[in-house]
Amino acid sequence: MRVLKKNDAEQFRQLRLESLLKEPDSFSSSYEEEHNRSLDDIENRIPENQESFIYGLFDQEILVGMIGFKREDKIKFKHKGFIWGVYIAENYRGQGYSKQMLRDTLNKANDIPGLKQIQLTVAATNNSAKKLYESYGFNTFGYEKGALYVDGFYIDEEHMALHISK
Numbered sequence: 640m641r642v643l644k645k646n647d648a649e650q651f652r653q654l655r656l657e658s659l660l661k662e663p664d665s666f667s668s669s670y671e672e673e674h675n676r677s678l679d680d681i682e683n684r685i686p687e688n689q690e691s692f693i694y695g696l697f698d699q700e701i702l703v704g705m706i707g708f709k710r711e712d713k714i715k716f717k718h719k720g721f722i723w724g725v726y727i728a729e730n731y732r733g734q735g736y737s738k739q740m741l742r743d744t745l746n747k748a749n750d751i752p753g754l755k756q757i758q759l760t761v762a763a764t765n766n767s768a769k770k771l772y773e774s775y776g777f778n779t780f781g782y783e784k785g786a787l788y789v790d791g792f793y794i795d796e797e798h799m800a801l802h803i804s805k
Contacts (some may be wrong), residue, residue: 640743643693643705648682650702658726663789664762666724690720692750694744696727696736697764700753702730706740706756708748720748722759723766736773743800745775755803758788763795777801 643651659670684691686709696704704727710720722744727736748757761768763782777799786796 640694640696640740643695643702644683645685645687647695647702648678648685650694651685651705652678652681654702654705654726654728655724657728658724662726664787664794665726665765667760667787677769684706692747693724694740694747696740698731698732703731704736704740706744708744710751710754712735715729718753718755720751720754720757722757725759737768738774741771741775749803757801757803759799760796761799762787764799769797769799772799775801778782 655671656674658784659666659668659673690710691708693705695702700777705724706722706726707724708720708722711717722741725737725740727740744798745757748754750752755778759777760783761772769779778801779797780800781798783796783798785793
């Protein structure tokens with residue numbers, strides 16, 4: 640596992656599109672919105688700083704998993720960060736990689752000065768993901784009915800937060 644760099648943009652794009660096709664209920668972006676993005680646009684979306692990053696899980700040189708973290712930019716929100724875009728290719732699920740990616744992300748985020756809270760959203764029906772997040776101390780603080788509209792169905796989401804005591 641390592642933090643993605645700009646030169647990982649093509650692999651990031653491919654895995655992101657796969658995630659949007661295979662798990663449309665889990666992401667606010669859609670395949671239709673993302674598939675026409677230029678490689679330059681994708682490169683610009685890969686942060687190169689210590690406070691926002693995307694971890695990539697690689698098998699040899701092939702990207703098979705990802706998890707994004709973004710620290711809020713605005714002064715009044717800088718105490719918060721957000722986990723986004725968590726995905727593992729189907730052949731790599733059930734082997735503890737999600738746990739490893741989340742653990743490494745939280746460890747890196749814990750080193751960010753002034754960060755006190757990490758938030759995420761998860762589909763209310765995604766029990767395995769919720770169980771993983773809860774095992775690391777995340778708690779639900781909100782429930783949004785009909786948060787997403789995917790293929791003619793409304794998807795509810797839970798908003799979760801982890802409070803960091805440093």
